[in-house]
Amino acid sequence: MRHAEVTLDDKFLLTEGRVFITGVQALLRVLIDQHRLDKAAGLNTAGFVSGYRGSPLGGLDQQAHRAQKFLDQAGVVFKEGVNEDLAATAVWGSQQANLFADSAKYDGVFGMWYGKAPGVDRTGDAFKHANFAGTFPKGGVLAVAGDDHNCKSSTLPSQSEFAFQDFEMPVLSPADVQEVLDYGLLGYAMSRFSGLWVGLIALADTMDSGVTIDIGIDRHRFVLPDNYRLPAGGLGIRLKDQPLDKERRLRTQKIPAALAFARANKIDRVMLGSSRPRLGIVCQGQAYKDVIEAFAAMGISAAEAADLGVAIYKVGMPWPLEPQGVRAFAAGLETLMVIEHKRPLIETQARAALYDLPAHARPKIIGKVDEQGHPLLSEIGSLSVAEVALAIADRLPPGPHMERVHDYLARVSAASMAAVTLSADQQRKPFFCSGCPHNSSTRVPEGSRALAGIGCHYMASFNDPSTDLNSHMGGEGLSWVGASPFTNESHVFVNLGDGTYNHSGSLAVRAAVAAGSSMTYKLLFNDAVAMTGGQAAESGFTPAQITRQLHAEGVKTTVIVAAEPERYLHATDLAPGVEVFPRSELMEVQQRLRDTPGVTVLLYDQVCATEKRRRRKRGRMEAAPRRVMINPLVCEGCGDCSKTSNCVSVEPLNTEFGRKRKINQSSCNQDYTCLEGFCPSFITLEGAENPHREAMPALTADSTLLPAFEPFEGVKNIVFTGVGGTGVTTVASILAMAAHVDGRAASVVDMTGLAQKGGAVFSHVRIGETEETVVGGRVPAASTHVLIACDLLSADGPDALALYAKDRTVAVGNADFAPTADFVTDRDVRFDAEAQGRRLTAAVKSYDAMPAQNLAVNNLGDAIYANMIMLGFAWQKGVVPVSSRALYR
Numbered sequence: 001m002r003h004a005e006v007t008l009d010d011k012f013l014l015t016e017g018r019v020f021i022t023g024v025q026a027l028l029r030v031l032i033d034q035h036r037l038d039k040a041a042g043l044n045t046a047g048f049v050s051g052y053r054g055s056p057l058g059g060l061d062q063q064a065h066r067a068q069k070f071l072d073q074a075g076v077v078f079k080e081g082v083n084e085d086l087a088a089t090a091v092w093g094s095q096q097a098n099l100f101a102d103s104a105k106y107d108g109v110f111g112m113w114y115g116k117a118p119g120v121d122r123t124g125d126a127f128k129h130a131n132f133a134g135t136f137p138k139g140g141v142l143a144v145a146g147d148d149h150n151c152k153s154s155t156l157p158s159q160s161e162f163a164f165q166d167f168e169m170p171v172l173s174p175a176d177v178q179e180v181l182d183y184g185l186l187g188y189a190m191s192r193f194s195g196l197w198v199g200l201i202a203l204a205d206t207m208d209s210g211v212t213i214d215i216g217i218d219r220h221r222f223v224l225p226d227n228y229r230l231p232a233g234g235l236g237i238r239l240k241d242q243p244l245d246k247e248r249r250l251r252t253q254k255i256p257a258a259l260a261f262a263r264a265n266k267i268d269r270v271m272l273g274s275s276r277p278r279l280g281i282v283c284q285g286q287a288y289k290d291v292i293e294a295f296a297a298m299g300i301s302a303a304e305a306a307d308l309g310v311a312i313y314k315v316g317m318p319w320p321l322e323p324q325g326v327r328a329f330a331a332g333l334e335t336l337m338v339i340e341h342k343r344p345l346i347e348t349q350a351r352a353a354l355y356d357l358p359a360h361a362r363p364k365i366i367g368k369v370d371e372q373g374h375p376l377l378s379e380i381g382s383l384s385v386a387e388v389a390l391a392i393a394d395r396l397p398p399g400p401h402m403e404r405v406h407d408y409l410a411r412v413s414a415a416s417m418a419a420v421t422l423s424a425d426q427q428r429k430p431f432f433c434s435g436c437p438h439n440s441s442t443r444v445p446e447g448s449r450a451l452a453g454i455g456c457h458y459m460a461s462f463n464d465p466s467t468d469l470n471s472h473m474g475g476e477g478l479s480w481v482g483a484s485p486f487t488n489e490s491h492v493f494v495n496l497g498d499g500t501y502n503h504s505g506s507l508a509v510r511a512a513v514a515a516g517s518s519m520t521y522k523l524l525f526n527d528a529v530a531m532t533g534g535q536a537a538e539s540g541f542t543p544a545q546i547t548r549q550l551h552a553e554g555v556k557t558t559v560i561v562a563a564e565p566e567r568y569l570h571a572t573d574l575a576p577g578v579e580v581f582p583r584s585e586l587m588e589v590q591q592r593l594r595d596t597p598g599v600t601v602l603l604y605d606q607v608c609a610t611e612k613r614r615r616r617k618r619g620r621m622e623a624a625p626r627r628v629m630i631n632p633l634v635c636e637g638c639g640d641c642s643k644t645s646n647c648v649s650v651e652p653l654n655t656e657f658g659r660k661r662k663i664n665q666s667s668c669n670q671d672y673t674c675l676e677g678f679c680p681s682f683i684t685l686e687g688a689e690n691p692h693r694e695a696m697p698a699l700t701a702d703s704t705l706l707p708a709f710e711p712f713e714g715v716k717n718i719v720f721t722g723v724g725g726t727g728v729t730t731v732a733s734i735l736a737m738a739a740h741v742d743g744r745a746a747s748v749v750d751m752t753g754l755a756q757k758g759g760a761v762f763s764h765v766r767i768g769e770t771e772e773t774v775v776g777g778r779v780p781a782a783s784t785h786v787l788i789a790c791d792l793l794s795a796d797g798p799d800a801l802a803l804y805a806k807d808r809t810v811a812v813g814n815a816d817f818a819p820t821a822d823f824v825t826d827r828d829v830r831f832d833a834e835a836q837g838r839r840l841t842a843a844v845k846s847y848d849a850m851p852a853q854n855l856a857v858n859n860l861g862d863a864i865y866a867n868m869i870m871l872g873f874a875w876q877k878g879v880v881p882v883s884s885r886a887l888y889r
Contacts, residue, residue: 006741006889012070016216020740023177023207024060027114027144028067029215030184034110035074036217037185043138046106047076048094050087052503054116055153056207057146075106083474083503084119085126088143092130095139095237108138110188114202116146117158118473127167131197132246134237134254140191142184143169144200146207149341149382152751155454155470157381159342164199165319168250170258171199172267173285173318176777177206177747178213182220183316186265189222194257195235196250203286204751209777210733211747212740228260259322267316268325272302278309279395280333280363282326284318284346287339287383289776294389296714297780299404308396321349330354330363335395338367341382385780386412408782415782415802415843422839424796426831428723430459430759431648431821434664435609435671437563439646440583441524442467444493445591450522451480453505455497457524459757463825467495474504481515491518491594498525502541506549513554513599520593520600526608543605544573551575555601557593561586563606563671584676609669610725624670627688632660634681639827641677648758650674651819652831666863707878716881717779720763721800722790722867723818731790731867732763738886739767749777758821760794767881779803786879787844789813790852790867792836793820801843809844812874813837814866816853848877 007013011021012032021029031047038045053061064071064078071078081087094111098104115123120143127143135141145160164171170190172183180202187198235254262268271288283291291312295305305312313329315321318340326349330336336354338347347367354362370376376391377383386409393405432438442460444450444467452461452470460467471479477494484490496505501523509521525543541549543560550558560580562568568580581589583606593600615621630641630653637659642650649669653662661681663674675682718735722728729750739746744767751762768774782805789795792813804811817833841847850873856865874880875887 006737011215012067014215016218017214018212018740019215020210020212020737020746021177021215022063022210023180023202024057024063025067026177026180026213027060027112027184027202028064028071029181030142030188031076031110031112032070032074033181033185033215033217033220034188035076037220038107038138043107045075045108045110045138047071047074047110047112048079048091049076049112049114050079050081050090051112051114051144052081052084052087052116052119054119054146055148056204057114057116057144057202060114083122084113084115085123087115088113088123088126088130091141092126092133095130095134095136095141098136098139099237099239108136108140110139111141112144113141114144114146116154117148117160117163118154118156120145120160120163122474124163124167127169127197131167131169132243132250133241134195134235134246135191135197137192137195137234137236140188141197142187142191142200143197144202146202148204151381152204155458155472157342160199160201161318161345162343165345167197168255169197169199170194170255170262170317171201171319172316173201174206175285175288175314177209177211178771179316180206181213181215185220186222186267189265190258190261193224193235193261194254195237196254196258201285205286205749205777208751209747209749210736211774211777212745212771214771223264225257225260225264228257230257255320259320262317262322263324268322269314269316270311270329271314272306272310272312274306274309274311276309277311277332278334278397279392280311280313280329280336281339281392282313282315282329282336282346282350283339284315285341286776287341287388288312288314290383290385290388291339291392293385293776293780294392296775297385297783298389298393298401298408300401304401308399308401310396315346318346319349321346321353323353326350326353327357330357331361333363335371336363336365337391337395338365339377339383339388339391340367343379344368385776386782411782411805411807414806415804418804418843419798419801422796422801422843423798424793424836424839426793426820426822426829427797428758428760428791428793428820429462429822430724430757431463431824432456432459432646433609433669433725433757434647434649434667435612435669435673437524437526437604437606437608439671440586440673441522441561441604441606442495443586443646445587445594448491448493448590448594450493450495451477453495453497454500455495455524456757457495457497460495463821473500474508476500476505476508477512477517477519477521478508480519481512481517484517491520493590493594494519494521496521496523498523498527498541498546501546506553509550509555509599509601510553516598518597518599520590520602523601523603525603525605527611543603544571546603547575547578548573550601555599557596557598557600558603559589559593559601560603560605561589562604609671613669623689625686626670626672627665627685628663628668628670628672628674629683629685630661630663631681631683632662633657635660635679636681637661637827638679640679641674641682642824642827644677645671645673646824647671647674648819648821648824650824652823664863666857706884707876709878709881712785712881715766715768715773715775716786717784718765718767718786718788718880719779719784719800719803720765720788720790720867721794722761723794724757724759724761726790727864727867728761728790729763731871732765734868734887735871735880735882736765736767738882738889739765741886741889742882744769744881745771745774747774747777760791760797760800762794762800784809786874787811787813788870788874789840790870791818792833792840793817796836796839804843806843806845810877810879811840811844811847812870812877813840813847813849814852814870815849816851816866818853848873
């Protein structure tokens with residue numbers, strides 16, 4: 001194995017070869033490479049980026065700041081948007097800069113908008129205006145839409161292609177990170193040629209994945225259509241453009257130009273041909289990877305599939321579908337199967353494109369329904385490789401290949417059965433972090449209820465029966481305006497995060513005041529947008545400034561409840577009449593506001609616990625002066641500390657005298673609300689820190705006994721399971737990078753969503769000799785070779801069990817069981833690590849366990865190292881195919 005001289009800057013610095021890069025980083029690479037291509041073409045261009053964070057694009061702004069020097073060199077200006085539609089308007093402005101040539105600094109500006117699918121929806125008006133206006137011929141715009149098919153970290157599942165269709169913006173659908181880069185640059189070329197904004201779909205499986213890709217700048221050579229002549233005056237943005245002229249140009253010239261560009265550059269192409277095609281499969285984006293994965297899982301090679309009469313057509317631009325290519329592909333087919341996730345976009349267009357063919361030349365078209373009109377491929381959630389394989393298998397001709405197909409389907413069926421019969425009774429559900437302000441701030445007095453909002457506090461609706469009925473972002477509280485005239489209920493509380501308030505929620509407060517409804521907004525000021533990585537809100541408003549803004553909006557009563565009320569003792573900049581209370585008086589304050597007519601605001605001021613931990617580690621905040629411990633000999637196990645603090649760091653401790661409580665010092669964020677419980681067993685240690693263990697003997701690659709690695713062909717599928725927030729995804733990324741250092745192809749996909757807040761987290765790592773062997777990011781059903789169960793309960797969940805196979809999965813597990821959030825509300829809930837181990841043993845080929853958390857705490861002083869110990873345990877067993885030097889590197 002070779003050990004490449006890999007640096008973290010490679011992903012942006014290198015212009016040829018292979019790099020390991022994430023989907024989000026690839027978007028930034030698009031901007032850098034666009035500038036490189038323009039410079040090589042003799043153009044002096046710059047870039048402009050604006051949007052609003054939201055999964056799977058939640059970390060784009062953070063990555064942009066880390067890549068600042070490379071963006072600066074490329075002339076790219078990055079401006080976070082206050083919200084999505086204002087950001088889109090700013091990007092629209094980047095195309096107007098060159099309309100006034102005398103003052104333009106550059107030959108053109110390429111723009112990029114980014115946002116989550118709900119942001120696409122709310123930005124429709126801006127998109128339509130900007131797209132009708134057009135782009136500058138040496139600029140161009142990409143609109144990157146983050147879709148969440150399975151609603152892992154959203155309030156609704158999403159599919160943005162139909163929104164882009166309505167905005168009349170061509171949309172590109174990358175299948176993987178490589179195509180994020182390729183299609184991004186292609187999108188700019190199309191946008192410049194056609195004068196249209198171009199949409200780019202960003203799924204979690206591409207944005208949340210890291211993979212080895214080819215970044216050769218010479219790959220990107222685009223041709224202009226030789227059968228399309230641009231009209232006089234071109235198709236770009238112009239001054240004094242009339243609305244009907246824009247519409248005419250858009251529909252009669254710009255969209256045809258985009259279709260001509262797509263044909264000339266073969267965006268849609270035949271990926272598998274057959275000399276006697278019978279079954280033609282049309283797919284796009286992630287579905288294409290699913291199709292390729294399905295054939296591999298069934299043991300059918302590309303050559304064998306072609307011999308069986310299968311042909312595959314990959315669509316890169318799902319709207320508008322280029323008709324000439326799909327007509328040519330359909331010629332001579334018996335059946336055309338369209339495989340796409342969620343609603344049928346390509347299928348509907350394919351039917352229209354083939355409708356006027358003679359009956360004898362028109363294939364049967366199936367997709368969402370089969371030949372008899374029965375449901376075939378679901379529109380709900382996302383399709384699995386197994387579902388795709390089953391649909392294809394039913395349409396393959398008989399032959400010896402079917403034995404392999406049936407073997408695969410039987411293995412999938414067995415895994416599905418295990419997911420039902422062996423699944424753990426308990427679930428690891430997401431919950432507020434230790435010391436999170438929402439542990440206290442989202443509670444309401446007896447007899448009251450609260451409306452949920454967008455943000456981490458949304459999780460209150462999972463666990464608190466008094467909180468329910470969320471709205472879209474920025475609509476918080478307005479549902480009560482519509483409901484209150486028709487109910488005898490006189491008041492509700494409304495949870496509103498400071499990030500949402502800055503984004504659009506301040507308008508909701510204004511509307512509620514105008515309506516005269518009686519409600520209390522609980523404005524949760526955390527000093528960080530914790531849901532997407534701890535960024536500061538764009539306005540940077542302080543609580544004092546917010547009180548003055550609320551006063552100006554007409555809110556008559558605003559109070560502050562603060563974790564550190566002493567900070568306000570000498571405050572002179574609060575709005576008139578604002579009172580400040582300690583959080584111990586939260587319930588009394590809420591009862592008072594509940595009885596106050598009109599709109600009132602309770603501003604809850606406490607720094608996000610995760611951000612506080614981050615700042616302390618980085619030296620930007622003083623370490624907390626005290627540690628809290630529980631004397632088990634005094635503790636009676638009553639659970640009042642859990643009830644008071646709502647904190648997951650209060651854990652069970654089984655002793656010879658029965659079940660007691662302890663504080664998990666590794667996860668505790670020193671919030672101290674547990675001290676408010678009615679209990680004499682708590683001890684506070686002033687100036688105490690977690691113990692620093694003595695340095696252990698240094699181990700090097702040369703001094704460590706190397707395992708005998710099992711040889712493998714094709715791809716090695718490794719699955720990590722763990723608890724959100726404990727570093728599982730970090731360890732998985734280290735493994736994938738180590739494989740890259742060894743010269744292998746690797747990918748890692750993290751499945752987190754809201755689970756990052758203490759829920760079940762999964763990382764899929766796939767390692768192969770070449771990029772071609774690592775097809776998709778996710779490990780398909782019944783295909784796991786190695787399971788590293790950093791948390792047994794997550795490993796015993798139905799989604800995880802469906803990935804294992806009794807004939808191939810080697811599992812290692814952490815025998816130390818981490819309590820679930822159920823313990824916060826149920827003091828008697830029991831956890832049985834041995835039972836979890838037995839379930840796992842029944843589902844896999846072999847299983848070995850070790851007490852990783854105890855080893856980490858006792859030898860390294862912190863449980864955070866347990867996941868890395870688990871990786872080392874698996875590596876020592878010879879089932880992780882990377883070298884020790886690569887892991888060290």
